[in-house]
Amino acid sequence: MAYPSDQRSSGRGTVRFVMVLVGLFLVVYMVRPPRLRPSSKAVGSCPPCFCDCEEESMLSLPLDILNSSLADCGxxxxxxxxxxxxxIATLLSEELNLQKNVTNDVLDRTKVLIMSAKRASSHYQKESEKCNIGIDTCEGGREKAQAALIEERKLSALWETRAIEFGWKD
Known part of the structure; x- marks a missing residue:
């Protein structure tokens, strides 16, 4: 073991202590009275704010947010x-139904896109087959033309040889 167990437990205790201090600091910061907060009166360009909020409702705000509902909301x-x-069960059921609808819509769109891709792939495959057939035809024609050219050269060489034999000069 690299560290004795005392050092590990003291490290955990230190981390817990720091986390508790940070939590307390955040709670005090959120709950402290507005008069202790920095005032916006120093900014001259802002008009004064008129709020009819009560001090008690401001203190209960974090609890309402934790409950996911505000007292006077709507x-x-x-x-x-x-x-x-x-x-909560009805809300969760509605949320699940909405998620199911969204998932089904995405699935339908994906299926349409897949079918479109299959159609395009089939079209390009047919075009490729046509091209390959055309290439084969051209290759066959080229081979025939090359064979005919070789025969024509042989025949030309034969006629040239005969012409030279009969006294033709270049």
Whole structure:
């Protein structure tokens, strides 16, 4: 063992202590009264803010955020009231249905794209086969033309030889 067990436990304890201090600092920073916060009065270009927020509602804000619902959020909107009254199982069920719909839409689009790619691939494969047939035809024609050229050269050489024999001069 490279380290004795005392050093490991003291290291863990130190990390825990530091994490607790950071947590306490964050809680105090969020909950402290607004008068202790830096004032925006020093900025002359900003007009004064008129808020009808109560001190108690500002202190309860972090708890409401943790509960994922604000006390007065959407109280005048009937659709929002209906949504806020739903229990967690209904909300999760709706979320799953929405995810399922999105997944099905993506799957359908993927299937369409795959079919389109298959059609394009088939088209290009047919074009490639046509091209290969054309190349084979051209290659056969070239070979025939080359054989005919060789025969023509042989025949020309024969006629030239006969012409030279009969006294033809170049």
């Amino acid at each position: 109280k005048d909107d009937p659709q929002m009231n209906e949504e806020m009254k739903k229990d």
